[in-house]
Amino acid sequence: MKKVIITGNTLTLEEIVGVCRNYYEVELSDSAVDKVLLSRKIVDDFVENGDVVYGITTGFGKFSDVSISKDESKLLQKNLIVTHAVGAGKPFDTEIVRGIILLRINNLAKGYSGAKLETIQTMIDMLNKKVHPVVPQKGSLGASGDLAPLAHMVLPMIGLGIAEYGGEVMSGEEAMKKAGIPVIELTSKEGLALINGTPVMTAVGALVVYxxxxxxxxxxxxxxxxxxxQNGIVSALDHKIxxxxxxxxxxxxxxxxxxxxxxxxxTTKQGEIRVQDAYxxxxxxxxxxxxxxxxxxxxxxxxxxxxxxxxxxxxxxxxxxxxxxxxxxxxxxxxxxxxxxxxxxxxxxxxxxxxxxxxxxxxxxxxxxxxxxxxxxxxxxxxxxxxxxxxxxxxxxxxxxxxxSIPSSANQEDHVxxxxxxxxxxxxxxxxxxxxxxxxxxxxxxxxxxxxxxxxxxxxxxxxxxxxxxxxxxxxxxxxxxxxxxxxxxxxxxxxxxxxxxxxxxxxx
The missing domain is CATH 1.20.200.10 (Fumarase/aspartase (Central domain))
Known part of the structure; x- marks a missing residue:
């Protein structure tokens, strides 16, 4: 089985297709691991020091002026996921769901988001063991990124939602258990890091581009x-034109x-049958x-x-x-x-x-x-x-x-x-x-x-x-x-x- 090494900087369109359609496995590079650990330490320091940082020690969107204590941070991240999972419509195809997970992994691997290494590894295990969350196609405004569909992607990671495993759709908790992947508890910044951004639109679009x-x-x-x-006139293809x-x-x-x-x-040349062809x-x-x-x-x-x-x-x-x-x-x-x-x-x-x-x-x-x-x-x-x-x-x-564009979050997010x-x-x-x-x-x-x-x-x-x-x-x-x-x-x-x-x-x- 071919393997794609995730660095955060080198993912190609061909590798995306390989993971999405040919089930290539993925693995974090050593350099990516180091960057992830470093950025996580910075987030932990923000929380420990009580620094005011959006989405880490504050609420989200319109609630950005609401302070969140260290003790409340885990509940905040879980609530973010469960309340944002409000997608609509038919589920995305499996290949697109794999693309969404892959792009989220690659984004977090750059080391600018503060997600825990264990959280990223959980998504890698889901790809490699073929646990595919059921993600509705509709419901994203495209800013603050793909919030609703990404929340559905995260649900099985915390033992909620539904997922496909082994050709069957089941509860997210059951799918993770059957695949031997422990569910996780999100902590400060992680829920936001998982659902903010453009992996859904980009996964869909990348496959279309290919x-x-x-x-x-x-x-x-x-x-x-x-x-x-139609005995077309190849003279119109002459390089001089x-x-x-x-x-x-x-x-x-x-x-x-x-x-x-x-x-x-x-084929013909100009004048042999007619002077020129239709447009x-x-x-x-x-x-x-x-x-x-x-x-x-x-x-x-x-x-x-x-x-x-x-x-x-x-x-x-x-x-x-x-x-x-x-x-x-x-x-x-x-x-x-x-x-x-x-x-x-x-x-x-x-x-x-x-x-x-x-x-x-x-x-x-x-x-x-x-x-x-x-x-x-x-x-x-x-x-x-x-x-x-x-x-x-x-x-x-x-x-x-x-x-x-339709404004959202009480006009805080006023252009999408x-x-x-x-x-x-x-x-x-x-x-x-x-x-x-x-x-x-x-x-x-x-x-x-x-x-x-x-x-x-x-x-x-x-x-x-x-x-x-x-x-x-x-x-x-x-x-x-x-x-x-x-x-x-x-x-x-x-x-x-x-x-x-x-x-x-x-x-x-």
């Missing part, structure tokens, strides 16, 4: 197949598509490229966030200070994940337009709805309907969450980010995009068959073969949702990217 980076590759493959099904408008994503897309289509006998073909580099640039921008922001301190107050051992600030505010992620959703939505938007050109006989020159004997057969008619529905839904989901909503929306959009791209790929392969496959490109040929290995050419109507499911699975498990790269080399970057 999937988005693969979907932009699939988008280029899908567009290239559509080029071949894109070098005079040198956006990186645009130039990369044109280069990648030319490589995918290299040696194809199905959904001709402008693919400009549209895909803009989305790539946006997704890579979000990736950079996520990589900063996953190794950042998003707690409050922040403990600075070197100066022995506990300073209240606003690092818990999710605005950097909220804007990023809204942008991510918009960038992903555009990939489906242009994909559906290419699909429409394939099924429309007045635009494609192919049999109506890509089937012989139309009338008795409807072919791919309603596939386009479904794609259009998903694209329209994405337009609604792409409305930014970050432009909204709604970043977790932005991340959740981006995930929904991503899933819709994946479905639309599966539909386009399936229709493009059908179009190639009807056009007469004279020989595909070095990158598109292996993808076409992979599709045809599980989805046969449509000769008469059959239930198409099964075919779409199969195509989507080829995207989801990276089969299409792998077969492309195995045959054509590493050309999708």
């Amino acid at each position: 999937d988005a980076l693969n979907l932009v590759k699939i988008s280029d493959i899908a567009a290239s197949l559509s080029f071949e099904a 894109h070098e005079v408008r040198p956006h990186k994503g645009q130039m990369d897309t044109a280069r990648i598509m030319l490589q995918l289509l290299s040696e194809s006998k199905m 959904s073909l001709r402008c693919t580099p400009q549209v895909h490229g803009a989305s790539k640039d946006a997704i890579n921008y979000v990736k950079e922001k996520v990589e900063i966030e996953i190794n950042s301190v998003t707690d409050n107050p922040i403990i600075f051992p070197e100066t022995k200070e506990g300073i209240s600030g606003g690092n818990f505010h999710g605005q950097p992620m909220a804007l990023s994940f809204d942008f991510l959703g918009i960038a992903l939505a555009e990939l489906a938007d242009i994909s559906e337009r290419r699909l429409e050109r394939l099924v429309n006989p007045s635009l494609s020159g192919l049999p109506a709805f890509l089937v012989e004997h139309g009338g008795i057969n409807s072919g791919f008619m309603i596939v386009q309907y479904s794609a259009a529905s998903l694209v329209s839904e994405n337009k609604i989901l792409a409305h930014p969450a970050s432009v909204d 980010s709604m970043g977790t909503i932005a991340a959740r929306k981006a995930k929904e959009i991503m899933e819709n995009v994946r479905r639309v791209l599966a539909m386009e790929i399936m229709c493009a392969c059908q179009g190639i068959d009807l056009r007469g496959n004279k020989g595909l490109g070095i990158g598109t040929a292996p993808v076409y073969d992979a599709v045809r290995n599980c989805v046969l050419t449509l000769t008469e109507d059959r239930p198409l949702y099964e075919d779409i499911n199969k195509c989507e699975k080829l995207i989801e498990d990276d089969t299409l990217i792998k077969v492309c790269e195995e045959k054509a080399g590493n050309i999708l970057f």
Whole structure:
């Protein structure tokens, strides 16, 4: 079993995916242990000396002016968790819950939060032994971070709430007992350290970013197949066009598509059949490229966030200070994940337009709805309907969450980010995009068959073969949702990217 060493500073997107989806184990580095112990000593000194530090010797939010005695500190931290666990909606998927726990561990391991080493080790044991708290998706304002969902994450640690273990959902206390993990008693600062910050929105968004980076590759493959099904004009991909408008994503897309289509006998050059193609073909580099640039921008922001301190107050051992600030505010992620959703939505938007050109006989020159004997057969008619529905839904989901704010805590917390909503929306959009791209790929392969496959490109040929290995050419109507499911699975498990790269080399970057 692979293991990720937690330092607080070096966690990568690939490691997050490994822990979340492949159940990599985690372990604290020696340097992280030292930092955790040092910051905890500072918190203990604050309590012993009776220093006024928010959330340690005071209440929370509006109650920040209420003093808390040393004797009351444990009850304060427990009450914080049980009162904040008020989430709503369906639970997060297991992979996201694992991501939430991992990011919380990494955040606390930096040594600026004052959590006990035993508390952090409890979360590590939960990850390694697969105890997954049941965390509702809704209820976070994204400042003071993800309070409600994180409180649900903590409940099993103190013997409360519910959790999944061994494929069954049970009480948090029972799950911890069966896994052999002792429950803990929170002490000063710990409850706040566990639930303040952005691990929920960032865990959701990080996985979406990872999937988005693969979907932009699939988008280029899908567009290239559509080029071949429609005898697209590759002159529009000429590097000279894109070098005079040198956006990186645009130039990369044109280069990648030319490589995918290299040696194809199905594409044309300017003037051979027509002078120019419709925008959904001709402008693919400009549209895909803009989305790539946006997704890579979000990736950079996520990589900063996953190794950042998003707690409050922040403990600075070197100066022995506990300073209240606003690092818990999710605005950097909220804007990023809204942008991510918009960038992903555009990939489906242009994909559906290419699909429409394939099924429309007045635009494609192919049999109506890509089937012989139309009338008795409807072919791919309603596939386009479904794609259009998903694209329209994405337009609604792409409305930014970050432009909204509702004051909370008696107006003490008077501007919030709604970043977790932005991340959740981006995930929904991503899933819709994946479905639309599966539909386009399936229709493009059908179009190639009807056009007469004279020989595909070095990158598109292996993808076409992979599709045809599980989805046969449509000769008469059959239930198409099964075919779409199969195509989507080829995207989801990276089969299409792998077969492309195995045959054509590493050309999708």
